[in-house]
Amino acid sequence: MSKAFTKETDPDDDSSVEEVGNAISSLPSGTRNYITPGGHARLMDEFLWLMNRERPQVTATVSWAASNGDRSENGDYIYGKKRLREIDRRIRFLTRRLDIAEIIDPAAPREDETRIFFGATVRFANQAGEEKTVSIVGVDEIDTARGYISWVSPVARALIKAREGEVVMLHAPAGIEELEVLEVKYRPVPMAPFAPLESQSHTHPGKPAAPA
Secondary structure, three states: OOHHHEEEOOOOOOOOOOOOOOOOOOOOOOOOEEEOHHHHHHHHHHHHHHHHHHHHHHHHHHHHHHOOOOOOOOHHHHHHHHHHHHHHHHHHHHHHHHHOEEEOOOOOOOOOOOEOOOOOEEEEEOOOOOEEEEEEEOOOOOEHHHOEEEOOOHHHHHHOOOEOOOEEEEEEOOEEEEEEEEEEEOOOOOOOOOOOOHHHOOOOOOOOOOOO
């Protein structure tokens, strides 16, 4: 692997964020929320579900439960109030994420399709010759089972701006590792749609029907 095309990430760059497999991972301060169209649609669908369906349902449950007397031993009331706080926290989180979202289509044409940027699907090999393929996506789109890594993860930060045939240095907890970029593609990165859990809608046979 030619060292003429080697680049390194800055180990002192404190905007680096560890990769985490959940929807509340961090964004570097002051950055836009880069996200694919599918990921943005999923966040928007969740926001609308919470605002228009689940929150009204839980609010109706709380109102019904409050009318039944002693709230200190009223499970529906206690659970409902707790769930409302969770919903409101999630709505605030989604509002912030959507407000700073910058949608980038991975399949959009690039001037240089051999160079790695957000949305790229990259096949690379480590020093042992083991190959791996990853797609660089937003922090709310991580799916390790499908090889989706966030653009702020250490691997993505090492790969970004490199080209096919280049070698990059990954600064990992176990030490520095060389990664050779074998292939770069810009293609659709499918995202699973938002699917609300039925258990999120806390219902009771005696409570009033929620708004449609």
